[in-house]
Amino acid sequence: MKKIVLYLTAMLALGFSSCEEVIDYELRSANTKLVVEGLITNQPGPYNVRLSNTKGYLEAGSTPGVNGALVIVSDNHGLIDTLRQVSEGVYQTTKLQGTSGSTYYFKAIVNGNEYTAQSFMPTVSPLDSLTFEYQTAMDEEDEGYHPFIHFRDPLGKGNYYRWNIYVNDVPEPGELAVLNDELYDGNYGHADMGFALKKGDKLKVEMYGIDKPAYKFWLALVNQQNASGGPFESTPANAPGNISNGAMGYFGASVVSVIEGVVE
DSSP states (O other): OOOOOOEEEETTTTTTOOOOOOOOOOOOOOOOOEEEEEEEESSSSOOEEEEEEOOOTTOOSOOOBOOSOEEEEEETTSOEEEOEEEETTEEEOSSOOOOTTOEEEEEEEETTEEEEEEEEOOOOOOOOEEEEEEEOOBTTBOSEEEEEEEEEOOSSSOOEEEEEEEETTEEOTTOOEEEEOTTTTTSEEEEEOSOOBOTTOEEEEEEEEEOHHHHHHHHHHHHHHHHHSSTTSSOOTTOOOOOSTTOEEEEEEEEEEEEEEEOO
16 A cells, blocks of 8 residues: 555645745754653543663564553643553553643652653644545545545644544554644645545544644654655654653543445
8 A cells, every 4th residue: 555645635725835844853862761652532542651671673572562651641630640561561550531632740760860741732623524535546545445534624824734544443553643734724625545445445544633742743754654665664853742851652631533434
């Protein structure tokens, strides 16, 4: 399958205009650093936070998990959840339930060092429908049934989105897609996912409403993927993560809307 590209058109406003934002950053060798990967959503919990350490560019194998840390996630309503470790480097919430419009705070104490982050969970409109349109081969696009997702962007600029794609229950590896509403604010959007399916294929789309810092983080990984062929082929040493004290990675909060369909 070709790399997923989102083509978005908005009724009465866009035609086939597009907008790109590029974040440049260098990849540098660095000493071992803490890496944080965590996401709170509006879907039922529990939620996981993974702590690991970076490895050198030429070191093989997965990054080692960090064990024995104190990890706390709280919100702006006064709830405090001390996470329990469930596997190597993985910590899980015990009572937190994510809700849109809330801000979430992360804190980890590792070997006496404190790391913090925060993320706002925005309110966005859910995906409305999923349709399939047969198209013949054009340029670099495949011939077949192209999926289109339809949704209305809330009025007021500053909405940001990330996507996960599953075909026949298998996630599309290495594919990242993000967009903002700079051009289609408040309009009803029709997004051509930019690839083709065949009859009988099942498609699942997860749309994540994210805040601006998360958008910049994921956009940096998209730019790296486009430049090198994969989002994690090398370590983005100064990608715009939101973890304090020199740590890497991202702790985020997202509203999730899920839609599924089968090509008939």
